Amino acid sequence: MSGLSNISSPGDVFNADLEGPDALRLLEAHRPVKLGVILVLGVMVTLGNLAVVTVISSxxxxxxxxxxxxxxxxxxxxxxxxxxxxxxxxxxxxxxxxSDGPDPFCHIVAFCNATTYSTCMYTLASISLERYIAVFYPLQYSTILTRKRVVLLIAFAWIFPPVLLVPISCPKGIIEVYFSTASLVCNPSYSSNVTYSLTLTGFIFFPCSAIMTFCNLRLWFAAKRQRLKLRKRSCGGSNRSNVASRVLVPVMTIYYACWTPCMVIMIYNATSGSGVPEWVEFVAVWLPTSNGFLNCIFYFWINQSFRRKFHLLVQRLCMGFCPRVGRLLGCAMPLETAVGPGWNNKNALHERSSSVSSTCTLLTIAVETYI
Structure with missing residues (x-):
């Protein structure tokens, strides 16, 4: 859900001392910087996820x-x-x-913003739930998360948000939309319908956050207990003592850092009808978008098997387009030998144990409990 402040006039963006022409000049001076930030975010998110799709499509x-x-x-x-x-x-x-007011296109933009953000939150919650089941119910994983149920969960994450947010797309709907001079986007005016605005947070942000927090806390405590067992048995647990911190702590920290300001300002605007300072709103609105790039790092790039596959694909691409340069860069290693001996056997063990989340290093520790 994009966020957020209901700004009745440009003077509300700053403070009571800046009004009329002065506020407009300051807004105009800040616009190029904001457009540059938005453009950089868009490029980073697109390129990061393009690389991810290239790897996980195989x-x-x-x-x-x-x-x-x-x-x-x-x-x-x-x-x-x-x-x-x-x-x-x-x-x-x-x-x-x-000086432009809202129009039908502005409603469509606000609807697309809110739908994309909501789908992302539901998907993150689904991944946390899948990871939880894989670790705590490895033997029942295939019966709990059947192919049909997985498809239904994914379909719910993509279909339910548009249904819930469709009033935002209607120019004469139950909630107003305005062009924010601070964040440079069309946003719902949440104070125009407090009940509907709080309902959105009750159906999207809070349940998704509760699922993610519960699942990741349980996983963290499970990893901590297993780490203590490994230390007592002198099985090298000290070398893997920071696995949970390297994976779960950043994931949850980034999630709340990106989404909490947006939700807080949304609730504040809905209940008080007041705006917030210009840059506070801009950062709060666009922080959830940066989560789309940070997910590439914490759900994929810190995963060793993902990095291995990415490097192998880059090597293959390099050798295919320019073999001479590829050999100079050391990209001539065959795919089969690059994987390394015993790798397939290790992955087979992960697969049988339903260790299927994106944080495979953490799940390796959890799976050892069941061996």
Whole structure:
């Protein structure tokens, strides 16, 4: 859900000392900087998720088919930031004037923003739930998360948000939309319908956050207990003592850092009808978009098997287009030998244990509990 402040006039963006022409001049001076930030975010999100799609469209060691479905869904939601949200909002920012009011196109842009953000949150919650089941119910995983249920979960994440948010797309709907002079996007005016606005947070942000927090806390405590067991048995547990911190702590920290300001300002605007300072609103609105790029790092790039597959694909691409340069760069290693001995056996063990989340290093520790 994009966020957020209901700004009745340019003077509300700053403070009571800046009004009329002075506020407009300051807004106009800040516009190029904001457009540059939006454009950079769009490029980063698009390129990051393009690389992710290239890798997980083929088999990745340690990831089952169900896991790849969830991760592809997350990549699709994140890619929508760069392919849909960014172009639409850049178009609005360049075409609309500060004095322009809302129009049907503005409602469509606000609807697309809110739908993309909501789908991303539902997908993140689904991945956390899948990881939880894979670790705590490895033997029942295939019966709990059947192919049909996985498809239904993914379909729910993509279909329910548009249904819930369709009033935003209606010019004469139950909630108003305005062009924000601070964030340069069309946003719902949440104070125009407090009940509907709080209902959105009750159906989207809070349940998704609760699922992610519960699942990741349980996983963290399970990893901590297993680490203590490994230390007592002198099995090298000290070398893997920071696995949970390297994976779960950043994932949850980034999630709340990106989404909490947006939700807080949304609730504040809905209940008080007041705006916030210009840059506070701009950062809060666009922080969730940066989560689309950060997901590439914390759900994919820190995964060793993903990095291995990415490097192998780059080597193959390099050798295919320019063999001479590829050999100079050391990219002549065959795919089979690059994987390394015993790798397939190790992945088979992961697969049988339903260790199928994107954080395979953490799940390796958890799976050892059941061996």
């Amino acid at each position: 088999a990745v060691p340690g990831w089952s088919r169900n896991s790849r479905y969830f991760l592809l869904s997350l990549t699709g939601a994140d890619s929508a930031f760069g392919l849909i949200v960014m172009p639409l909002n850049l178009c609005v920012s360049l075409l609309k004037d500060y």
